[in-house]
Amino acid sequence: MAGKVFLIGAGPGDPDLITLKAVKALQTAEVILIDDLVNRALLAHAPQARVVEVGKRGGCKSTPQHFINRMMIALATQGQTVVRLKGGDPFLFGRGGEEMQAIQQAGISVEIVPGITSGIAAPASIGIPVTHREFTHGVTFVTGHTQNGEKPDWQALVAGGTTLVIYMGMKYLSAIVTDLLEAGMASDLPAAAIQQGTTDQQRQVVSTLAALPAAVKQEGLESPAIIVLGEVVRLARQEALSELIAVAA
Amino acid sequence: MAGKVFLIGAGPGDPDLITLKAVKALQTAEVILIDDLVNRALLAHAPQARVVEVGKRGGCKSTPQHFINRMMIALATQGQTVVRLKGGDPFLFGRGGEEMQAIQQAGISVEIVPGITSGIAAPASIGIPVTHREFTHGVTFVTGHTQNGEKPDWQALVAGGTTLVIYMGMKYLSAIVTDLLEAGMASDLPAAAIQQGTTDQQRQVVSTLAALPAAVKQEGLESPAIIVLGEVVRLARQEALSELIAVAA
Numbered sequence: 402m403a404g405k406v407f408l409i410g411a412g413p414g415d416p417d418l419i420t421l422k423a424v425k426a427l428q429t430a431e432v433i434l435i436d437d438l439v440n441r442a443l444l445a446h447a448p449q450a451r452v453v454e455v456g457k458r459g460g461c462k463s464t465p466q467h468f469i470n471r472m473m474i475a476l477a478t479q480g481q482t483v484v485r486l487k488g489g490d491p492f493l494f495g496r497g498g499e500e501m502q503a504i505q506q507a508g509i510s511v512e513i514v515p516g517i518t519s520g521i522a523a524p525a526s527i528g529i530p531v532t533h534r535e536f537t538h539g540v541t542f543v544t545g546h547t548q549n550g551e552k553p554d555w556q557a558l559v560a561g562g563t564t565l566v567i568y569m570g571m572k573y574l575s576a577i578v579t580d581l582l583e584a585g586m587a588s589d590l591p592a593a594a595i596q597q598g599t600t601d602q603q604r605q606v607v608s609t610l611a612a613l614p615a616a617v618k619q620e621g622l623e624s625p626a627i628i629v630l631g632e633v634v635r636l637a638r639q640e641a642l643s644e645l646i647a648v649a650a
Numbered sequence: 651m652a653g654k655v656f657l658i659g660a661g662p663g664d665p666d667l668i669t670l671k672a673v674k675a676l677q678t679a680e681v682i683l684i685d686d687l688v689n690r691a692l693l694a695h696a697p698q699a700r701v702v703e704v705g706k707r708g709g710c711k712s713t714p715q716h717f718i719n720r721m722m723i724a725l726a727t728q729g730q731t732v733v734r735l736k737g738g739d740p741f742l743f744g745r746g747g748e749e750m751q752a753i754q755q756a757g758i759s760v761e762i763v764p765g766i767t768s769g770i771a772a773p774a775s776i777g778i779p780v781t782h783r784e785f786t787h788g789v790t791f792v793t794g795h796t797q798n799g800e801k802p803d804w805q806a807l808v809a810g811g812t813t814l815v816i817y818m819g820m821k822y823l824s825a826i827v828t829d830l831l832e833a834g835m836a837s838d839l840p841a842a843a844i845q846q847g848t849t850d851q852q853r854q855v856v857s858t859l860a861a862l863p864a865a866v867k868q869e870g871l872e873s874p875a876i877i878v879l880g881e882v883v884r885l886a887r888q889e890a891l892s893e894l895i896a897v898a899a
Contacts, residue, residue, distance in 0.1 A: 415671065418670075421665075492770060493789070497779055515766045521741060529741075530742075532742055539792030539802060540790070542781070542791075543812065553812075557809035561802070
């Protein structure tokens with residue numbers, strides 16, 4: 402009898418920001434394929450399970466996607482209950498869609514368990530709501546880089562007037578900011594970068610669009626981080642804002 | 651000694667799609683202010699708490715926002731631990747930002763606990779990932795109506811090329827679709843409407859942009875529902891797609 406795969410969102414980092422549904426699935430897991438960015442504290446929910454690390458470790462490259470897919474399918478075909486534990490939400494920049502397709506095509510049952518995405522939780526942790534009636538109609542989540550080097554249509558995104566939340570944007574932050582300024586985004590638009598939001602290692606800077614790359618550099622912020630651009634950043638808590646003053650001084 | 655307010659996201663409807671952090675806060679609550687759309691099963695985590703209903707019931711209007719704010723502040727000022735339990739995520743179209751500001755301005759401590767938003771979980775429940783590398787750079791979440799009658803810049807949002815997820819769009823669905831067609835969105839773009847996603851009462855239609863209003867009407871779908879527009883809707887599970895065939899037949 403074939404097993405099953407759960408594609409589970411582990412949330413943004415804080416181990417308490419996982420759902421009850423995910424915990425219940427972890428308790429039934431026979432094997433867990435875990436990404437590098439997932440908090441290991443979550444494995445306490447599944448002491449019975451075998452754990453396979455499939456993320457980047459040290460300087461090594463991450464496990465290729467097709468290898469992960471094949472492993473999930475092989476284990477489930479053997480009848481095992483497989484949990485694929487991914488950071489954030491599996492369906493928001495998590496490649497969960499691709500993994501789901503591969504599992505379905507192999508005729509294996511797959512269940513998606515959503516997770517709290519960093520793009521909402523990291524700003525919230527310093528008091529920034531990604532939407533607010535006074536400021537915007539909505540929020541757009543984009544990735545800062547793509548494998549083929551294509552860029553989002555920054556001009557359209559700026560014209561859209563939504564809060565902009567950028568995932569995986571730290572590596573090319575200066576280029577992204579240059580593009581956004583050229584696309585007409587205000588240089589003094591409030592901007593924040595939040596590294597490892599909701600974890601004990603969280604750090605952030607709150608600045609303006611034009612000043613963000615220098616502020617990030619000065620504070621030594623690195624990936625993984627979430628970038629938030631929009632008037633809503635004005636609502637950041639004073640404790641977070643004080644870092645801006647430190648940077649500006 | 652002043653109390654505290656937790657602004658908590660109850661998630662999309664499935665009572666297991668709440669976080670451990672939210673459950674722990676519920677266990678400490680002395681009073682809970684609960685919205686109408688929140689699943690009452692969640693109150694089982696807080697048998698000790700007094701419950702105040704502040705959402706729409708029957709034909710009555712919802713409790714005015716300023717009254718909710720005043721009640722939270724008054725209770726916390728009396729030293730109580732207050733949980734404000736809101737559907738989805740408090741910071742994504744939840745007015746959580748406004749409530750946070752009011753509580754902070756009163757000098758009361760406030761903690762935000764993110765929740766799973768329906769705009770991600772409802773599509774996921776029928777196999778739709780809001781992003782997928784093959785189809786789009788990102789996803790935009792907008793509201794279909796605003797109190798002052800202003801509209802999102804549909805033309806810019808269409809040009810942006812992200813998946814479009816519309817909250818509170820059912821009432822003006824026909825007008826929104828007309829606007830989107832005028833803004834250049836393809837009439838045959840895959841489109842879905844998902845009512846009460848992740849609950850036992852979930853229903854959905856999968857269709858195309860131009861055909862969505864008729865499909866929604868034929869199936870009798872109503873608010874609260876999430877509308878998803880984008881190529882990613884092609885990944886909807888066959889069980890969900892069969893309803894499209896029923897509608898088209």
